Amino acid sequence: MNLDILAFGVHPDDIELGCAGTILASIADGKKVGIVDLTQGELGTRGTAETRKVEAENAATVLGISVRENLKMADGFFKNDEAHLRQIIQVIRKYKPQIILCNAPNDRHPDHGRSSKLVADAAFLSGLRKIETLNDAGELQEKHRPAYVFYYIQDQYIKPDFLIDISAHHNKKLESILCYTTQFHSTESTEPQTYISSPMFLETVKARAMMLGKRIGVQYAEGFISEKMLGIKGFDALIANET
Numbered sequence: 001m002n003l004d005i006l007a008f009g010v011h012p013d014d015i016e017l018g019c020a021g022t023i024l025a026s027i028a029d030g031k032k033v034g035i036v037d038l039t040q041g042e043l044g045t046r047g048t049a050e051t052r053k054v055e056a057e058n059a060a061t062v063l064g065i066s067v068r069e070n071l072k073m074a075d076g077f078f079k080n081d082e083a084h085l086r087q088i089i090q091v092i093r094k095y096k097p098q099i100i101l102c103n104a105p106n107d108r109h110p111d112h113g114r115s116s117k118l119v120a121d122a123a124f125l126s127g128l129r130k131i132e133t134l135n136d137a138g139e140l141q142e143k144h145r146p147a148y149v150f151y152y153i154q155d156q157y158i159k160p161d162f163l164i165d166i167s168a169h170h171n172k173k174l175e176s177i178l179c180y181t182t183q184f185h186s187t188e189s190t191e192p193q194t195y196i197s198s199p200m201f202l203e204t205v206k207a208r209a210m211m212l213g214k215r216i217g218v219q220y221a222e223g224f225i226s227e228k229m230l231g232i233k234g235f236d237a238l239i240a241n242e243t
Helices: 014-028 049-063 082-095 110-125 167-177 201-215 235-242
Strands: 005-009 033-039 067-073 099-103 148-152 162-165 221-226
Touching (some): 014 221, 033 049, 033 110, 082 110, 099 110, 110 148, 162 201
Parallel strands (some): 005 033, 099 148
Antiparallel strands (some): 148 221
C-alpha cells in the first residue's frame, strides 16, 4: 500500500492532538493516510499499554485512516541509533509516503524532540540505496525518500511556517482525542491527575486551533513547521485559497 501521508507520533494520542484535523482534511480530499506510533505510551501515569492500544484503534476508526502501526519502541528510552533508524526506514519504504508528519523538534515532553530528529533522519536515509532493509516477506526493499517532512505543533507554541484550515473537521478531531478515555478528563476516573487530564487541557487545544485559525481568517487551523523552503507555482494558488 502506497500512502500519500504517513504521520508519526511518539505516543498514541500525539497525532490526534497535533494534526488530526489535517489528517481528516487530507482524507476528505482523497488522500491515503497512515499512522505509525513509535511507543505504546507505557510510561504514562494513567492507563496501560493495553488500554492505549484499544484507544488508538478507536481513534483510527474515527479518523478513517488506511493503516495504523505501533513500532513498540521503549517509551522514554528509545534512541536515535542505527537499530531505531532502520525500523523507521523499513516502514517508510513499506508505505512510500510523499509527506511525513512528525512531532516538533522542541516540546514539553523530551520524547517529542528526540523522535522528531529520529524520524527526519530516517526519512533522509531511506533514500540511500546502499542502506539495505527487508520487508515482512524477507525481500529487499526499494529506496524511497519522502518529498517533505513537516512537524506538527503540539504543546509548546512554535511559530508555524504554514497553517492548514481544519474548520470543517475540528469536531471530529476532538472526537478522536476523546477516544483516549484513560488520558483525558473524566469524572469517573480514579487515577492520578496529570497535566493532560485537567478539564482545562482540551480547552487549550481548542483555543490554539482558534488562535491559528484567526491568523488566516478561518475558524480553526493547525500549524506546521518545515525545514524545507516551500514554493508555489504562481499567485493563482494563493488567490484560490481566498475565494
